[in-house]
Amino acid sequence: MSINYSERIPNNVNLASDRTLQRALEHWQPQFLDWWQEMGPSDFADKDIYLRTAIGVDVEGWASYGEVKMPDYRWGIFLADFDPNRTIGFGDMAGQPVWQQVPGEFRAQFRRLIVTQGDTEPASVEQQRLLGLTCPSLYDLRNLFQVNVEEGRHLWAMVYLLHAYFGRDGREEAEELLTRHSGDADKPRILGTFNEPIGDWLSFFCFTYFTDRDGKYQLKSLAESAFDPLARTCRFMLTEEAHHMFVGETGLSRVIRRTLELMSALGTEDSTAIRLAGGIDFPLLQRYLNFWFSSSLDLFGSEMSSNAATTFANGIKGRPDETSYADHLCTNATLDLVTPDGEQGIRTETVPYRNAMNEIARQAYVRDCEMGLKRWNLIIKRAGYATTLTLPSTRFGRHIGVWAGISTDLQGNRVSAETAAQGQTHWLPSAEDRTYVKSLMQRVTAPGKMAGWLAPPDRGINNLPVAYEYVRL
Numbered sequence: 001m002s003i004n005y006s007e008r009i010p011n012n013v014n015l016a017s018d019r020t021l022q023r024a025l026e027h028w029q030p031q032f033l034d035w036w037q038e039m040g041p042s043d044f045a046d047k048d049i050y051l052r053t054a055i056g057v058d059v060e061g062w063a064s065y066g067e068v069k070m071p072d073y074r075w076g077i078f079l080a081d082f083d084p085n086r087t088i089g090f091g092d093m094a095g096q097p098v099w100q101q102v103p104g105e106f107r108a109q110f111r112r113l114i115v116t117q118g119d120t121e122p123a124s125v126e127q128q129r130l131l132g133l134t135c136p137s138l139y140d141l142r143n144l145f146q147v148n149v150e151e152g153r154h155l156w157a158m159v160y161l162l163h164a165y166f167g168r169d170g171r172e173e174a175e176e177l178l179t180r181h182s183g184d185a186d187k188p189r190i191l192g193t194f195n196e197p198i199g200d201w202l203s204f205f206c207f208t209y210f211t212d213r214d215g216k217y218q219l220k221s222l223a224e225s226a227f228d229p230l231a232r233t234c235r236f237m238l239t240e241e242a243h244h245m246f247v248g249e250t251g252l253s254r255v256i257r258r259t260l261e262l263m264s265a266l267g268t269e270d271s272t273a274i275r276l277a278g279g280i281d282f283p284l285l286q287r288y289l290n291f292w293f294s295s296s297l298d299l300f301g302s303e304m305s306s307n308a309a310t311t312f313a314n315g316i317k318g319r320p321d322e323t324s325y326a327d328h329l330c331t332n333a334t335l336d337l338v339t340p341d342g343e344q345g346i347r348t349e350t351v352p353y354r355n356a357m358n359e360i361a362r363q364a365y366v367r368d369c370e371m372g373l374k375r376w377n378l379i380i381k382r383a384g385y386a387t388t389l390t391l392p393s394t395r396f397g398r399h400i401g402v403w404a405g406i407s408t409d410l411q412g413n414r415v416s417a418e419t420a421a422q423g424q425t426h427w428l429p430s431a432e433d434r435t436y437v438k439s440l441m442q443r444v445t446a447p448g449k450m451a452g453w454l455a456p457p458d459r460g461i462n463n464l465p466v467a468y469e470y471v472r473l
């Protein structure tokens with residue numbers, strides 16, 4: 001179904017036929033715009049930006065591109081096409097028709113899941129609020145704003161579900177989504193990573209690579225849900241989300257390519273020399289990867305979770321890519337988990353597979369993260385260098401789950417608290433690293449020009465040249 005742009009809120013859910021819902025959402029819309037003005041990207045509200053806007057939900061030709069001022073962006077409600085034959089794909093009710101309404105007994109769980117997902121969307125916009133001031137190029141500035149407006153739309157997607165299916169509680173939750181703020185001492189965002197500041201572009205690229213990818217896996221799980229409107233909403237969000245991870249992956253590739261150029265020009269891999277030349281040395285990059293990867297792992301929740309078992313059993317949340325598995329019931333299967341044992345040891349625990357659903361999703365996520373590392377290491381190898389970038393062990397640096405608060409090295413070996421404290425400066429970004437990265441954040445706005453720490457992209461957006469004026473300043 002095509003998207004109706006003649007209405008105040010563009011949508012493909014025939015909003016006009018439900019006046020009560022339409023009025024409720026039209027009441028929320030100005031609050032959203034106020035939030036955008038106050039907490040969204042600073043300073044660029046009156047600039048024309050080359051943005052894509054969703055115009056349909058078919059895989060082919062779903063978006064159009066053009067110059068738009070961000071406050072005029074057409075945020076709306078877009079669900080993937082309805083399939084009248086869709087059945088529940090997993091859990092105790094597998095094979096039964098999917099639900100078009102939320103069953104009363106699962107209402108609280110669905111509401112919590114939708115609110116938690118919804119909370120991350122505006123949170124990331126808030127985290128990235130000031131990045132435009134230090135953009136490394138117009139191309140990157142445009143990509144930042146593209147990500148921001150789409151996260152804004154993802155908020156709309158969740159707010160639609162709250163308004164349409166959760167009555168008064170849903171409307172209250174939708175208001176709350178605009179009153180919690182990233183990093184706020186009194187009313188922070190729900191999940192830890194979404195309260196971490198993203199004060200520099202290296203963090204932005206790491207965030208879009210690692211944290212938006214967590215988003216992809218959460219959306220994939222929800223896209224399997226038996227609650228059909230949620231599944232369809234998330235399925236379409238995944239289309240937009242792919243670009244966010246593209247920004248992260250190519251951003252980090254470009255950092256690496258630029259560092260390699262400097263290493264070759266200087267004839268050294270020495271970090272100090274690279275920094276004197278204004279590049280991002282690989283040990284520093286590795287520490288940023290360690291930080292954002294570990295932090296994003298926590299977003300999947302605890303390795304063992306009775307809640308995860310229940311949501312799977314009840315068809316609420318499936319595994320990412322549920323259809324790729326043979327067994328959709330998982331009643332007898334088990335999973336071996338490595339857990340801490342006593343003061344220094346580890347042991348393997350066999351747990352019911354359904355209780356390990358968070359871990360199953362996390363493992364799929366880790367495999368996906370590794371693909372980028374392989375590509376980056378190939379770039380480094382082809383340039384004739386032996387450095388390899390790696391992901392730390394999933395036991396390292398955890399704040400949630402069985403490894404929370406347990407001291408390990410990057411390989412996941414248990415170490416004393418003292419060794420861990422000493423290791424931090426090599427394992428995670430130090431104050432000095434952050435200060436150095438901040439010092440590189442100088443605004444570059446001549447079309448086609450790039451900051452000195454970043455190589456240009458291979459190509460521009462939508463077949464336009466890299467030197468296109470993506471943001472008219």
Ligand SMILES: [Fe+2]
Nearest residue numbers: 121151154215
């Ligand atoms: Fe999103």
Ligand SMILES: [Fe+2]
Nearest residue numbers: 212215241244
């Ligand atoms: Fe995203």
